[in-house]
Amino acid sequence: MNPPLSRLCATLDYGFQQPALLEEALTHRSVSARNNERLEFLGDALLNLIIAEYLFQQYPGASEGEMSRLRASLVKGETLAELARGLKLGDWLRMGPGELKSGSFRRESILSDTLEAIFAAVYLDGGFVACRDLILRLYRDWLAGLVSASELKDPKTRLQEHLQAHQQPLPIYNVLEIRGEPHLQSFVVECVTAAVRAVALGSSRRKAEQEAARQALEQIR
Ligand code: MN
Numbered sequence: 001m002n003p004p005l006s007r008l009c010a011t012l013d014y015g016f017q018q019p020a021l022l023e024e025a026l027t028h029r030s031v032s033a034r035n036n037e038r039l040e041f042l043g044d045a046l047l048n049l050i051i052a053e054y055l056f057q058q059y060p061g062a063s064e065g066e067m068s069r070l071r072a073s074l075v076k077g078e079t080l081a082e083l084a085r086g087l088k089l090g091d092w093l094r095m096g097p098g099e100l101k102s103g104s105f106r107r108e109s110i111l112s113d114t115l116e117a118i119f120a121a122v123y124l125d126g127g128f129v130a131c132r133d134l135i136l137r138l139y140r141d142w143l144a145g146l147v148s149a150s151e152l153k154d155p156k157t158r159l160q161e162h163l164q165a166h167q168q169p170l171p172i173y174n175v176l177e178i179r180g181e182p183h184l185q186s187f188v189v190e191c192v193t194a195a196v197r198a199v200a201l202g203s204s205r206r207k208a209e210q211e212a213a214r215q216a217l218e219q220i221r
Helices: 005-012 019-025 037-058 064-075 077-086 097-101 104-126 128-138 140-144 155-165 205-220
Strands: 172-179 186-192 197-202
Touching (some): 005 019, 019 037, 019 104, 037 064, 037 104, 037 128, 064 077, 077 104, 128 140, 155 205, 172 205, 186 205, 197 205
Antiparallel strands (some): 186 197
C-alpha cells in the first residue's frame, strides 16, 4: 500500500484543497483512464515558464541562447527524475503491475512526467504563485549550482575582462555602416582586438557592439 498522501504533501510543503488533483497526478495511464497525462502536458508548460521567468530575472546579462541552454538543463527528464527520486515519488505512484517491472529508463520518464503533473495539480489547486514557490523550492539546489550571474555578464564586459586578464589592449568598436531609414536603422559594427576582429549587425549601435563582442569572444575561445 502507498504511504498516506499527507506525507507527500508534507514533503512538498503544500497542502491540497482538492486532493483528487494530487491523486490524478500520481496515476499512470496503465491504471486508469483518469490519469496524469493531461496534467503532465500543463505541468511541462508551467515548468518551462517558471524557469524562464526565473532566468530572465536573475540573469539580466544572459542572451536568449544562454537562457535557453540553462533552461534546457533544468527542465530535462533526467533532472526531473532526480528531483522525483529525492521526493521518493515512486512510493506514491499508481501504476499497473506491468509498468512496475519495466526497465529503468521507462521508470525515469514516468517519474519525471509524474512530477510535471504534480506541478500542474498544484497550479490548478493553489494558483500560479503556489506552483512557482513549489518549483523554485524543489529546484533551489539546482538553481544555486548554475553558473554565477557574473559569468553571464554582457559580452562587452566579459570581453573587456578577458583582455584585461591577459594584459591585452581594450577592444575598439567602430560603426562601419548605418543602414535603413532613420526610424528603422540597423548598425554594422566591428569589434577589433589585438588577436581577432568580429563584425555584427544590430538594431541599435549598442546591440551591434554586444553581438560583435560576443563573436569576438567566441573566436578567442
Ligand atoms: Mn514530460
